[in-house]
Amino acid sequence: MEVGKPGALAAATGALVPADDASVSTPIVIPNTGWSAADPTAYNGGRAATVAHLHELETIGKGDDARWGALDVIPAKADLLLDYLRANSLWPLLSGLACCAMEMMSAATSVNDMDRFNMFPFRASPRQADVLIVAGTLSTKMAGPLIRLWEQMPEPKWCVAMGDCTCSGGRYKRSYATVQGIDRVMPVDVYIPGCPPRPEGLIYGMLKLQQLVVERRGRWAERRVGPTVPDGL
Amino acid sequence: MTEARTRIPSLDDPEIIVDTPATIYDAIPPYPPTTEREAEFYSLKDGEMLINLGPQHPSTHGVLRVVMKIDGEKVVDLDPVLGYLHRGVEKICENGDWHHAISNCDPLEYIASMFSEAMPVMVAEKLLDLEVPRRAEYIRVLAWELNRISSHALFIGWLALDLGAVTPILYGFIERDEIVEMLAALTGQKLLFNYLRIGGVNGDLNHEFLSRLGTWMSHAAQRIEDQQTLINENEIFIRRTRGLGVIDREMALKMCLSGPPLRATGIPYDVRRAHPYSVYPELEFDIPTRTEGDSWARYWLHLEEIKQSLRIIDQVLHRMPDGPVMTKLPRLLRVPPGRAWVAFESPRGQYGAYGISDGTDQPFRLRIHDPSYFNLQTVGLMMPGHLIADTMAIMSSLDPIMGGIDK
Numbered sequence: 001m002e003v004g005k006p007g008a009l010a011a012a013t014g015a016l017v018p019a020d021d022a023s024v025s026t027p028i029v030i031p032n033t034g035w036s037a038a039d040p041t042a043y044n045g046g047r048a049a050t051v052a053h054l055h056e057l058e059t060i061g062k063g064d065d066a067r068w069g070a071l072d073v074i075p076a077k078a079d080l081l082l083d084y085l086r087a088n089s090l091w092p093l094l095s096g097l098a099c100c101a102m103e104m105m106s107a108a109t110s111v112n113d114m115d116r117f118n119m120f121p122f123r124a125s126p127r128q129a130d131v132l133i134v135a136g137t138l139s140t141k142m143a144g145p146l147i148r149l150w151e152q153m154p155e156p157k158w159c160v161a162m163g164d165c166t167c168s169g170g171r172y173k174r175s176y177a178t179v180q181g182i183d184r185v186m187p188v189d190v191y192i193p194g195c196p197p198r199p200e201g202l203i204y205g206m207l208k209l210q211q212l213v214v215e216r217r218g219r220w221a222e223r224r225v226g227p228t229v230p231d232g233l
Numbered sequence: 234m235t236e237a238r239t240r241i242p243s244l245d246d247p248e249i250i251v252d253t254p255a256t257i258y259d260a261i262p263p264y265p266p267t268t269e270r271e272a273e274f275y276s277l278k279d280g281e282m283l284i285n286l287g288p289q290h291p292s293t294h295g296v297l298r299v300v301m302k303i304d305g306e307k308v309v310d311l312d313p314v315l316g317y318l319h320r321g322v323e324k325i326c327e328n329g330d331w332h333h334a335i336s337n338c339d340p341l342e343y344i345a346s347m348f349s350e351a352m353p354v355m356v357a358e359k360l361l362d363l364e365v366p367r368r369a370e371y372i373r374v375l376a377w378e379l380n381r382i383s384s385h386a387l388f389i390g391w392l393a394l395d396l397g398a399v400t401p402i403l404y405g406f407i408e409r410d411e412i413v414e415m416l417a418a419l420t421g422q423k424l425l426f427n428y429l430r431i432g433g434v435n436g437d438l439n440h441e442f443l444s445r446l447g448t449w450m451s452h453a454a455q456r457i458e459d460q461q462t463l464i465n466e467n468e469i470f471i472r473r474t475r476g477l478g479v480i481d482r483e484m485a486l487k488m489c490l491s492g493p494p495l496r497a498t499g500i501p502y503d504v505r506r507a508h509p510y511s512v513y514p515e516l517e518f519d520i521p522t523r524t525e526g527d528s529w530a531r532y533w534l535h536l537e538e539i540k541q542s543l544r545i546i547d548q549v550l551h552r553m554p555d556g557p558v559m560t561k562l563p564r565l566l567r568v569p570p571g572r573a574w575v576a577f578e579s580p581r582g583q584y585g586a587y588g589i590s591d592g593t594d595q596p597f598r599l600r601i602h603d604p605s606y607f608n609l610q611t612v613g614l615m616m617p618g619h620l621i622a623d624t625m626a627i628m629s630s631l632d633p634i635m636g637g638i639d640k
Contacts, residue, residue: 095289097296098318098636099343102424109406126289137340139639142296142317145288171336174328175321196424 086130086156087118087213090206093129094122095149098136100163100196107199119206126152131209133202137165137172138179150186158209161188162202164195171195274312280304286624288317294391294628295635297609301616301624308616308624313609318639323599330594331357331431331566339425341603341637345384346425347376347416348579349637353599355510356588357431357566359573369433369558370512375549376416376428378542379446382453383412384580385535385542386460388632392532393464395625396473401463408456415445431566433559450546457539464532474528478615478627481526488614489607492582493538494631496522497530504578511577516548528630535632538580567594581605581632603637 096104107114108122115121123129126149138146150159161182164170169180179185189212192205266272277283287298296317302310322341326334334353341349351373358365365373390405413423418441420428428435464470480490482498495502503520505513521537523530570592576585582604589598608631615627 098320099340099346099424101295102343106406106410109410110403111407111410124290137318137320139317139319141319142288145317149289171340172320172325175325177319177321198423 083214087210089118089120090131090158090210090213091120091123091129092131092133092160092206093126093149093153094124095126095132095146096135097138097142097146098165100135100165103196103199104133104135104162104202107202112199112203114203114206117203117207118210119203126150127154129153130156131158131160131206133160133162134166134182135162137163137170138182138185139177140179141177143179143185146182147185156213158189158213159187160190160192160202160205160209162192162197162205164193167191167193274300274302274310277302278304281309284621288314294633297628297633297635297638299612299624301621303621306620306622308619308621311613311616311624313612316639318635320640322640323601326353326596326599328595331568331596334596334599335429335431336425336427338599338601339427341601341640342579342581342584342605342634343424343636344387344634345380345580347380347428348577348584350427350429351377351577352575352584352586352601353588353596354429354431355575355577356573356586356596356599357568357590359575360568360571360588360590361431361566363432363560363562365433366557366560367512367554368437368556371549371553372434372438372558373429374511374513374516375546375553376419376426376434378545378549379412379416381580382539382542383409385539386412388535388580388629389460389464389532391632392474392528392626392629393470395629396470398464398467398470401460404456404460404463411445411449415442415449418442418445430559432562433557435559437558438553446550450543453543454540457536457543461536465536471529473623473626474532474630475525477528477619477623478630479525479527480611480615484614485526485611488611490582490611491604491607492578492580493531493534494608494611495582496520497534498526499524504576504583508576510575515552516545518545528627531630531632565594567592568596576602579604581634581637582608601637601640603640605631605633605635605637609633609638 096102106112119131126132130153132150132153134146150157159182161167165172165178166182169175169178172178173180182188190205190209192201194201197205266275275283281302281304284301284303285298286301288296290297298314298317300312300314301308302312320340322337325337329337331353335350338352339346339350357363386405386408387402388405390402393401416426416428417423419439420426420435422428480488480494480498482500485495485498485500490498491502491504499522501520501522504510505518506520518541521534521541523533568590570590572587572589574585574587576583578584583602584604585602587598587600587602588596591597609628612624612628612631616624619627
C-alpha cells in the first residue's frame with residue numbers, strides 16, 4: 001500500500017475521506033429537482049425556483065471554502081429541508097367546534113392513527129400548533145374567538161376546513177346564526193367535504209396538506225378572504 | 234354599542250385603564266352590569282380574580298365558556314357563557330317539512346344522534362296517532378341501545394382524560410368506532426345517522442350490520458370488564474372523583490336534573506320505565522341507582538347502564554319479529570293540527586320535544602328540551618369550594634354535549 005497518497009487508505013478500507021485539492025477544482029452544483037414553487041414570487045418575492053442551491057456559496061465563499069469532495073453531507077437549500085420538516089410534523093390544534101370534532105378525535109385515536117402519517121397528536125395551545133382544523137359548524141358567536149385562535153398561531157400556519165358546515169355552510173346554510181363557510185372570515189388551505197367526513201377523509205386531506213406544504217402553495221397572505229361568489233349574483 | 238363606554242381600571246392591574254374589565258376579551262355581561270347577579274359576580278373582593286376557561290379548551294367538551302371567580306386555587310363562583318354553538322335548529326325545523334326536521338335535529342346530540350333524531354319522529358307519530366310496525370320498534374330500540382353504549386364508552390374515556398389519564402379514551406374510541414361503523418353499515422351514514430323515519434325506520438337490518446353486531450357482541454362484555462379493571466380501582470381516579478361534585482336529591486329535582494346525574498342521587502327515574510314508550514315495557518332491564526350523588530357515582534352508573542343496554546340488546550335480538558319496517562304514509566305528509574309532548578331517555582337523561590302543528594306539512598314549532606342543558610346548570614351549585622383542577626372532572630362527569638345545550 002502506498003502511504004501518503006490521498007485516497008489510498010479509502011480504497012483499502014472503504015472509508016470516506018476528503019478529496020485532495022487537485023481533484024476538485026470547481027464546486028459541484030446539484031440541479032434543483034426537489035421542488036419548484038408554483039408562484040416564483042412566493043415567500044416575500046424570493047428568487048425563482050430555478051436558482052441552484054449553492055448559489056450563495058459560489059458568490060460568498062469565492063470558491064475557496066467550497067471544495068466538495070466525497071463528503072457525507074448533502075448540500076441543500078435550507079428552505080427545502082425546512083419544508084420537509086414542517087410537512088412531516090404537522091401539529092394540529094385541538095379545537096373541535098361540533099360534530100366533526102368526534103371524527104377528528106377518532107382519526108387521532110388507535111383505529112385510524114393519524115400519527116402514522118406524521119400528523120402529531122393534537123396540541124391544546126394555539127401557540128404550539130401549525131394547523132387549525134376547523135371541525136364543525138362555526139356560529140357567528142364563535143367566529144371571533146376562532147379568528148383570535150388563528151391569529152395566535154405562529155407562522156407558518158395552515159387551515160383545514162373539515163365538514164360541509166365549514167366548507168360552505170352545509171345543512172345549516174339557511175340558519176341565522178352560522179357563518180356560511182369559514183373562508184368568509186379566514187383563509188383556508190384544504191377543504192374536506194362530508195357531513196361528517198370519515199376519519200380517512202380527514203387523513204387524506206391532511207396528506208394533501210403535506211403535499212401543499214412541500215410545494216409551497218400554502219401562502220395565505222395573498223389569498224383573498226371573503227365570499228367567493230362574484231358580485232352581482 | 235349604545236352609549237360611549239367609560240374607561241375604567243383593569244381588574245387584573247388597576248394601573249391599566251381599559252374599556253371593559255381585562256382578561257375577558259368580550260365581557261359578558263357587558264360592563265357596566267345590568268342585573269344584580271352580574272354585579273355580584275363581576276365585583277371582586279380582595280384576593281379574588283376572574284379567569285376565563287374556553288371557549289377553546291381541550292376539556293370543555295365543545296365550545297363551552299366558563300368565567301370563573303377564583304381565590305387562589307379555589308373556585309368561588311362561576312358563570313357559564315353559552316351560545317358558541319347556537320345553530321338555530323328550532324327555527325330551521327320550522328322552515329322545512331317534518332322529514333327535514335329529522336336530519337336537522339340529528340347533529341344536536343352528536344355523540345348519540347340516534348336519540349336526537351327520534352325527537353321530530355316521535356312528535357309527528359304522536360300527532361298522526363300512528364302505529365309503528367313492531368319490527369321497526371325493535372330495530373329502533375336496538376339502534377338506540379347500541380348508540381347508548383357508544384356514548385357511555387366515550388364518557389368513561391373522557392372523564393379519565395379530564396383527570397389526566399390518556400389510555401381510557403383510546404379504549405373508549407375503539408368501542409365507539411366499532412359501534413358507529415356497525416350503525417353506518419345499517420344506516421349508510423356515520424355519526425349522523427338519519428335513520429329513523431316517521432312511521433318506521435329507513436331500511437331493514439342487513440347482513441353487514443348483523444355480522445358486525447355478532448362479532449362485537451362476542452367480546453362486548455369482556456371489553457366492559459377491561460374498562461373496569463383499567464379505572465375502577467385506580468387510587469388517583471377514586472380520590473379525584475369520590476365526594477366531588479355532590480348534589481343532593483332535593484336540589485337535583487329542583488334543578489331538573491335527569492339521567493345518570495339524577496339516578497346517582499338515588500332517584501330511580503328513567504323515562505323508559507317511568508313513562509314507557511316504544512317496546513320498552515316488554516323488555517327486562519334494571520335501573521341502577523346510587524345514593525352518593527358524586528362524580529364517582531355517576532361514573533359507576535354509566536358502567537352499569539352499559540351492562541343493562543347489553544342485556545336489552547340480547548333480548549331484542551332474540552325477540553325480533555318479522556314484518557315491515559315502515560308504515561304506508563302519503564308522500565306529502567300533512568300532520569293534523571295539535572300539540573304533542575314526547576319524552577325519551579337519551580344517554581344524558583330525559584330528552585323531550587314539544588311540537589305544535591298547524592295542519593301543514595311543516596312543524597309550526599318544535600321546542601327541544603335537552604338534558605345536557607339542565608344537567609350543566611348544576612355546575613354552579615357543585616363547583617364553588619373545589620379546586621380549579623377538579624372543575625373539569627366535575628363538568629365531564631355530567632357529560633354535557635354542547636350541540637344539545639346551544640341547539
